[in-house]
Every structure is written in C-alpha cells, then in structure tokens.
Amino acid sequence: MSKNLSIRHRAEKRFIAYGFISLILAATMLATIIGSMIYRSIPAYTNYSIDLEINMTEISAEDEFEDINFRGIIRSSLFSFFPEVESRSDKRKLFKLISSSASYTLRDFIIENPSYINKKFYFNVLFTDDSDIFYKGYVDTSLSESERRLDDQEVAWLNELKNTGRVKNKISKNLFLNGDSREPEVAGFWGATIGSLITISVTLLLSFPIGVLTAIYLENFAVKNRITDFIEVNINNLAAVPSIIFGLLGLAVFINFFGMPRSIPLVGGLVLSLMTLPTIIIATRSSLQSVPPSIREAALAMGASEMQVVFQHLLPSALPGIFTGTIIGLARAFGESAPLLLIGMVAFIVDIPSTFTDPATALPVQIYIWADSPERAFVAKTSAATLILIGLLILINLAAVLLRKRYEVKW
Amino acid sequence: MKLNGDLIMDEQKKQNNIRNKKSLIECRGVDVFYGDKQALFGINLDIGEKEVTSLIGPSGCGKSTFLRCINRMNDVIEICKVAGTIKIDNEDIYHPDVDVVELRSRIGMVFQKPNPFPKSVYDNVAYGPKLHGRILHKDDLDAKVEKSLERAGLWSEVKDRLGEPGTSLSGGQQQRLCIARAIAIDPSIILMDEPCSALDPIATAKIEELIDELKDNFTITIVTHSMQQAARVSQRTAFFHLGKLIEVGDTEKIFRSPDHEQTEAYVTGRYG
Numbered sequence: 001m002s003k004n005l006s007i008r009h010r011a012e013k014r015f016i017a018y019g020f021i022s023l024i025l026a027a028t029m030l031a032t033i034i035g036s037m038i039y040r041s042i043p044a045y046t047n048y049s050i051d052l053e054i055n056m057t058e059i060s061a062e063d064e065f066e067d068i069n070f071r072g073i074i075r076s077s078l079f080s081f082f083p084e085v086e087s088r089s090d091k092r093k094l095f096k097l098i099s100s101s102a103s104y105t106l107r108d109f110i111i112e113n114p115s116y117i118n119k120k121f122y123f124n125v126l127f128t129d130d131s132d133i134f135y136k137g138y139v140d141t142s143l144s145e146s147e148r149r150l151d152d153q154e155v156a157w158l159n160e161l162k163n164t165g166r167v168k169n170k171i172s173k174n175l176f177l178n179g180d181s182r183e184p185e186v187a188g189f190w191g192a193t194i195g196s197l198i199t200i201s202v203t204l205l206l207s208f209p210i211g212v213l214t215a216i217y218l219e220n221f222a223v224k225n226r227i228t229d230f231i232e233v234n235i236n237n238l239a240a241v242p243s244i245i246f247g248l249l250g251l252a253v254f255i256n257f258f259g260m261p262r263s264i265p266l267v268g269g270l271v272l273s274l275m276t277l278p279t280i281i282i283a284t285r286s287s288l289q290s291v292p293p294s295i296r297e298a299a300l301a302m303g304a305s306e307m308q309v310v311f312q313h314l315l316p317s318a319l320p321g322i323f324t325g326t327i328i329g330l331a332r333a334f335g336e337s338a339p340l341l342l343i344g345m346v347a348f349i350v351d352i353p354s355t356f357t358d359p360a361t362a363l364p365v366q367i368y369i370w371a372d373s374p375e376r377a378f379v380a381k382t383s384a385a386t387l388i389l390i391g392l393l394i395l396i397n398l399a400a401v402l403l404r405k406r407y408e409v410k411w
Numbered sequence: 412m413k414l415n416g417d418l419i420m421d422e423q424k425k426q427n428n429i430r431n432k433k434s435l436i437e438c439r440g441v442d443v444f445y446g447d448k449q450a451l452f453g454i455n456l457d458i459g460e461k462e463v464t465s466l467i468g469p470s471g472c473g474k475s476t477f478l479r480c481i482n483r484m485n486d487v488i489e490i491c492k493v494a495g496t497i498k499i500d501n502e503d504i505y506h507p508d509v510d511v512v513e514l515r516s517r518i519g520m521v522f523q524k525p526n527p528f529p530k531s532v533y534d535n536v537a538y539g540p541k542l543h544g545r546i547l548h549k550d551d552l553d554a555k556v557e558k559s560l561e562r563a564g565l566w567s568e569v570k571d572r573l574g575e576p577g578t579s580l581s582g583g584q585q586q587r588l589c590i591a592r593a594i595a596i597d598p599s600i601i602l603m604d605e606p607c608s609a610l611d612p613i614a615t616a617k618i619e620e621l622i623d624e625l626k627d628n629f630t631i632t633i634v635t636h637s638m639q640q641a642a643r644v645s646q647r648t649a650f651f652h653l654g655k656l657i658e659v660g661d662t663e664k665i666f667r668s669p670d671h672e673q674t675e676a677y678v679t680g681r682y683g
Contacts, residue, residue, distance in 0.1 A: 224489065294526035298589070301484060302539050302596065303516035317529060409529040 034390070041383035047172040047185050048135040050098075050161060051122040052077040054106065059117050065110065070103040074125065081161060094157060099126040101186045124168070129184040129377035134158055135167070138376065149376070175384060179350045180366065184377035187370075189385045191352045193392075195265055195345070195360030196334060202269020202356055203276055203333050208326055210273075211280030218281070219288045220310055239278035246275045247339030255343060262344030263359040271339045276329035283325020287318035320404040327400035331393050337364035363389045435460040435600065435630050436481060441495035443476050443485065450476050453495070454656045456649055463622060463631045465641035465662070468651035469677070474634045477651070478602050481632065482518040483511050499600070516543050519593025519601040519629075524609050525585035527577030527592070532569050535577040535588055536560060539596035555595060563591035564621050583614025590621065594629070601625065603633040607640065619644050638678055642666055650674045 054077055059068055075095055079085065085094055102125040109123065110116055126132075130149045133139060135158070145151045150158070161167055172185070179191025222228045250271035254260045260267050291314050299309045315322075340346065346365050353360035361369070363385060370382040434457035443451040451473045458464045466474040476485065483504060485491040497504050504514055516539075527535050536556045540546040546555055556573070560566040565587045569580070577588050586606055593601055603622070607615040622631060622644045635641050641648050642662060649659040650669075658665065658674045669675045 292526070294522060294524055295528060297484065297487070297522060298526045298528065298592075300487060301482060301515060301518075301520035301522075302542060302592070303512050303514075304542055305512050308542065313528065 034387075037383045037387050037390075041380050041387055043133070043136050043138070043377070044175055044380035044384040045172055046169050047174070048127045048132045048167060048169050049124050050127065051166045051168070052125050053080070053120065054116075054123045055120050056110075056117050057120060065107065068107070068110070070106045070110075074098065074102050074106060081164065082157065090153075093154065097128060097131045097154060097157060097161075099128045099183060099185050101126060101181075101183055124170070126174075126185045127167075129375055131158055132185055133376050135162070135169070175381065179352050180348060180361065180369065181350060182348075184373075184375050184381060187378075187381060189363065189366055189381075189388055191349060192361050192363045192366035192385070193388065195268075195349075195353050196362040196364075196392075198265040198353060198356050198360065199268040199272060199340075199345075199362055200330060200334050202266055203272040204326075204330060206269065207273040207276040207280055207329070211277050211326070212284050212322060214277075215281045215284030215288065216310055216315075219285050220306060220314070235278050235281050239282060242338075243275055243336050244338040244342065246271050247342030249274065250339060250343045261357070261359075263347045263349070263361075264357050265345075265353065265360050265362075266356045267343050268340050268345050268360075268362065269356065271343055272333040272336060275336065275339065276326075276333050279329035279332070280322075280326050283328070284318065284322045287321025287325070288314050290321065291317045316407070317409045319407040320409070323403040323407065324400050327396055327403075331396050334393060334396065335364055335389065337362070337368050340365050341368070363392070433460055434458055435499060436632075437496075437498045437501075438477075438480075439496045439498075441477070441480060441493065441497060443473070443480060444492045444494075445488070446490040450654050451480075452654045456656055456659055458630060458632055459647065460630050461626060461628070462647060463626045463633060463645040464647045464649065465645035466632065466634045466649050466651060467636075467638060467641050467677070468657075470636075472651040473654040474649075474651045475604050478604055478632060478634050481600070481602055482515050482520055484515075484520070486511060516596055517598050517600065519590075519596060519598035521586070521589050521593055521601065521603040521606045523605040525582055525589055527580070527585050527588050529576060529578055531574050532560075532577050532580070532588060533573040536591050536595050539592060543596060545596075559591040559595040560588075562594055562625070563587045564617060564624075565591055581614075583610050583617060586610060586614070586618060587621065590618075590625075594625070598629065600630045600632070603631065605634050605636060608636060615640070638666070638680075650677060652677070 052074060054073055056073065075091075078095060078098060079091065082094060085091055105125070106123060127135070130139075131154075134150055134155065139148055139150055139155075141148075141155060174181075174186050175188045177190050178186060178188030181187040218228065218232065250267060254267045254270055255262060295313050295317065296309055299313045300306075304312065340362050345361050346369065347359060347361065348369070349359050349361050351358070367382055367385045367389065370378045370385060436456075436458040438454055438456045438458075441451055441454040441456075442449060454477060456477075466478060468474050479485045480493055480497060481499075481504075483493075485493055493505060499514075499517075503509070528538065530538070533556055536559050537552050540552060540555055546552045557566060557570075560569060565584060568584060569575075569588075572579075577585065580588060586609075590601075590606075607618050610618065619640065622633065625631060626646075633641075633645065645662045647659065648662040648665040650657045650665065650671075650673075652673055658669055658671045660669075665674060666678050669678065
C-alpha cells in the first residue's frame with residue numbers, strides 16, 4: 001500500500017513538472033518571437049532627416065504654387081553643401097540621398113504657411129531609406145562597393161553631411177500616421193489599421209446579430225428534424241473551412257455576381273463575417289446550453305413565453321460566453337489575410353480610408369505587402385506593423401476578459 | 412331504477428377515486444407518453460380546493476410527471492404526449508384554445524432544487540407581477556414583494572438585503588424565495604415537486620409550516636418522497652405505482668387503513 005502510494009505521489013509530481021516545463025517552453029517561444037519583433041522593429045520608429053536652408057526670397061507671393069520649383073529649391077540647398085560636385089550624374093546621385101517626398105512635404109508646408117514665402121528658413125527633410133539605414137549602422141562599409149546599396153562616394157557625402165551637425169534622428173511620424181508608400185521612409189501603417197478597423201466593424205455588425213439570432217433560433221425554437229441536423233453539421237463544418245475558401249466565395253458572390261467594387265472594407269467585412277459566423281453560432285449555442293435548465297423551467301412555470309425566457313434569462317446568463325466566442329472569432333478575422341487578398345484588399349493604397357466603401361487594405365495584408373518588398377527598411381516596418389497587430393489583438397482579447405467579468409452570472 | 416343508477420354512479424366514483432366534495436382540479440383518464448414509453452396510465456384524480464394533496468410513490472412512478480401535467484410543463488419536452496382531460500375550474504386545460512402562458516400565470520410551481528433567478532431578491536419576487544403586467548406602480552410592487560415574502564416567512568430575514576442576489580441566500584431561504592416568487596402572481600394552485608428534498612431538517616420544518624399556512628388560501632399539490640412529510644402536511648394523499656394511481660383518500664386513511672395491499676406495503680416501508 002505504502003509503495004503504491006509513493007508511486008502515485010511520484011507520478012503526480014512528474015506530471016506537474018511536465019506541465020511546468022511545457023509552460024516555460026511556450027513562454028520562451030512567445031518571448032523569443034515578441035523579443036525578436038521588438039528588436040527588428042527598432043529602426044522603424046525613427047528616421048534620419050536634415051535641416052536644409054530653404055531660400056524662398058526669389059519667390060513672390062503672386063506666384064501660383066504649381067509654378068514654384070520646390071524640387072529645385074531643395075536641390076540647390078543640398079548642393080550648397082558640396083560646391084565641388086558638378087557633373088549631372090553626380091548631382092543626381094547626391095539628390096537621391098534625400099527622400100523623393102521632400103519636395104512634396106515642402107510644398108504642403110508652404111501651402112499651409114504661405115507667410116514663409118520671401119523668407120529664408122530651415123526645413124527638415126527626410127533622408128531616403130538607404131541613407132537612413134546607413135546612419136543607423138546597418139550598412140557594412142567593409143564590403144566591396146558592388147555588394148552594398150551605397151557606394152564609397154555616397155558614403156563620403158553622408159559622413160560629410162553628418163559632420164555639419166544638421167542631421168537629426170527623429171521619431172518617424174510617417175510610420176504612425178501615413179498610408180502605404182513605395183518609399184519606406186514615408187510608408188506607415190495607419191491606413192492599414194483604419195482599413196482593418198472598418199473591416200472588422202462591418203464584420204461585427206453583421207456577424208454578431210446574425211450569429212446570435214441563428215443560435216437562439218436553432219437552440220430554442222427550431223424543430224429538431226433532419227433539416228436542422230443537416231444545418232448543424234454544416235455550421236460545425238464551416239468553422240473548419242480554410243479561410244481562403246471564404247475569400248474565393250466572396251470574390252465569386254459579392255464581386256463577380258453582385259458587382260461590388262474590389263478592395264473595399266465592406267466586401268472584406270462580408271467575407272470575414274462568413275468566416276466568423278460559425279464561430280459565433282457555436283459559441284452562442286454552447287453558452288445557451290450551459291445555462292442551468294432549472295432557470296428555464298422556473299421562468300416557464302412563472303408564465304414567461306419562450307421569447308421572454310430567452311431574452312430575460314438565457315441570454316443574460318449566456319452573454320459572457322457569447323462575448324468570448326464573438327471576440328475570439330473577431331480576433332481571428334482581424335489577423336486574417338488570405339481571404340482579403342482574393343477580394344483585392346492587397347492593392348497599393350496610399351490614402352487613409354474613411355468609409356467602408358473606400359479602397360483599403362488591412363494590417364495583416366500590409367504586413368504581407370511589406371514583407372514582400374525588397375527594400376531593407378521594410379524589414380523593420382514589417383516588424384513594427386506586426387507588433388501593432390499583436391497589440392491590437394491583445395486589446396481585443398482584454399476587452400473579452402473585461403466583458404466576461406462584467407457580465408458573469410454567479411449561480 | 413333511478414336509485415339503481417345512482418348506486419352505479421357511486422360505485423364508479425369509488426372505483427375511479429372520485430370524491431363528492433368540490434374539487435378544483437379534475438383529471439380523467441390521463442395518459443402520458445415519452446416517445447413510445449407510457450409513463451402514466453389512465454389517471455383519474457380530483458384535487459380539492461384549498462387543501463394539500465400529496466402525491467407519494469416509489470421513484471419513477473410518475474408522480475412528478477403527473478404534477479407537471481397540471482401546468483402543462485410537459486409541453487416543453489418535445490417527445491412528451493399527454494392524453495385524457497384535466498380540468499381546472501371546469502376548463503379543459505389541454506383544449507387548443509387555452510393559452511399556456513395564461514394558464515401558468517394561475518399556477519405557481521416550486522421545484523425540487525431551489526432555482527432563484529440570478530437577480531436580486533426583490534427582482535425575483537417582482538418578476539411574476541411585472542411579467543404579467545398586473546402591477547405597474549412602483550409602490551404597489553414594493554407592497555406586493557413585501558407581502559409575498561411575508562407570506563413565505565422570509566421577510567424578516569431578507570428585508571435588509573432585498574438588493575442582494577437571490578442565489579446568495581441559504582438553501583432553505585432560496586426555496587422560500589421560490590415560494591414567495593410563486594405566490595406573488597396570486598395563483599389559485601401551487602404545485603410543489605419535492606420542495607424539501609435538497610434541504611436540511613430545520614429548513615424542511617419551516618417549509619412544512621409554511622405549506623400548512625398557505626393551504627388556507629391556495630390549493631397545494633405536493634410531490635414528496637417522505638411519507639412523514641405527506642402525513643404531516645397533507646389532507647389527502649394519492650399513491651402512485653408504476654405509472655398507475657393505486658389509491659387516493661384522506662391522508663389519515665391512507666396511512667392507517669389503506670384499501671390496497673400495495674399501498675399498505677409502501678406506507679409501512681416494506682418496499683419502495
């Protein structure tokens with residue numbers, strides 16, 4: 001007996017140890033992923049820029065903005081650092097160190113502040129991604145010239161510029177406030193984030209009421225027969241269908257058949273609703289089932305109608321479970337890219353969407369696009385966008401926990 | 412000739428356990444089926460107004476099933492079919508025109524396990540009156556809640572905790588809360604399905620006392636496993652066995668000198 005007991009105790013200790021080891025393993029993996037994401041994303045948050053002296057004294061206030069050669073103004077300001085550069089090709093190379101967005105930002109600035117016309121002032125201009133990465137120390141100058149993006153001449157210019165003391169490393173507002181761009185130093189994930197949020201709102205607005213009502217109907221009102229059995233099997237089946245299939249369905253039905261435009265969050269939301277519906281239906285049904293039957297009986301015996309039983313008793317008690325299921329479904333939809341690729345939300349969209357019919361992309365798709373881009377600077381952007389996605393998912397799941405706590409019913 | 416007919420009637424009544432006294436609920440030939448399985452066989456039983464009738468019998472004898480026929484709670488079970496007639500105040504409650512919701516608003520029910528709603532004590536009691544829209548004014552509702560809790564003997568214990576969840580009370584208090592909830596809709600009939608089986612002896616004694624008080628105003632039918640309880644609280648007792656009503660009569664008679672051997676065997680504890 002005592003021998004048997006000690007074996008049982010040892011087995012129990014072993015089991016606990018296995019569990020603990022698994023937990024540590026899982027935690028380490030998660031920490032590694034998040035840690036490496038954070039490490040890789042560090043270069044994305046700042047951008048090197050230079051304060052250029054802008055001379056607008058030759059421009060008069062009467063000139064139309066379209067006529068002002070902002071590009072030329074920036075060029076001459078930059079070239080003033082290197083009077084020795086004279087050949088056209090060298091000048092072009094030198095100007096390429098500065099972001100091509102510089103002339104547009106200057107124009108926008110002047111349009112907003114016309115009082116700067118006729119003046120000389122310093123204007124902060126972004127470096128292009130290659131220069132930026134050089135300043136951040138990611139260019140190995142010991143490699144031969146042909147193996148790096150910047151040749152010796154460019155490196156020399158950049159070092160010289162740095163010595164002027166005008167070069168600054170600033171937090172990159174573009175990353176947080178812009179839509180996508182071909183230029184990494186201008187590209188941001190705000191457009192994709194808004195696109196994701198609009199898409200997910202459409203999904204929530206459609207799939208939550210439809211899913212919950214379907215579940216209530218199936219659970220409490222539907223007659224149990226072959227048809228409802230068949231529907232039930234299919235709902236469970238749909239929950240396991242790969243998401244790309246829903247994308248194909250959306251392409252065929254919403255875009256080809258109903259003729260809705262491509263790349264819009266409305267179609268994205270519809271497709272993701274199809275994907276989320278089974279999850280919500282299953283979660284709602286199981287939380288309705290978990291309400292003790294005695295409550296239902298008590299309400300019925302008091303003379304409540306079936307609908308009153310559902311809305312006054314079953315639903316309030318099942319709410320925490322319904323919320324959890326819905327949010328798990330939404331979180332899955334939020335991180336989904338495959339179906340969105342098929343309905344065209346993978347397009348290159350610079351503008352920030354503001355309605356659910358504006359062309360948009362979504363965060364996971366933005367990550368996919370950036371990860372697919374050859375520029376070195378997009379590596380950091382990809383990691384930064386991934387972290388934002390993870391952060392938003394944490395927020396969503398936190399909301400689930402809070403809602404569950406808030407509506408939890410104690411028996 | 413007429414005398415002869417009356418005699419035959421009397422004989423039939425006796426055989427069918429039908430009483431001469433005024434009865435509120437009249438059941439004739441009630442059969443209940445669960446799918447293919449028959450649970451009750453031709454039950455004829457009259458339940459008198461403002462008295463306590465207890466239904467006794469071994470487990471699975473159909474006494475709870477019968478009780479649930481009276482407020483049509485068996486409708487909820489899809490495979491359950493009820494045949495025969497049950498009349499309350501001479502109205503056939505299985506007639507297609509009868510509204511189940513209205514019927515249940517006249518019949519209170521107390522279950523085996525206390526099942527207060529996960530709401531406050533107040534809301535539990537106020538639920539019925541509000542549901543049926545009988546009381547619209549807040550003051551009247553307060554008075555109704557107080558009166559119902561008072562009648563259920565719970566007012567003095569919960570008057571300071573009306574806002575607390577009903578589920579936070581003790582088991583016995585919860586069951587009395589359920590009784591208060593049931594009587595708040597002013598039913599004429601209260602059905603109790605083994606109301607004390609989950610309670611300790613002290614809580615049981617309180618409920619039994621309460622049943623005794625309530626019988627002045629309500630017609631009570633109680634299913635019980637405890638023969639002592641049947642003997643203590645009821646005026647009439649019906650003995651069920653294997654889905655059949657074996658015998659019904661005054662409680663004293665059933666326990667002292669039952670007509671049937673099976674009844675005697677059960678009440679003296681020889682089986683069941």
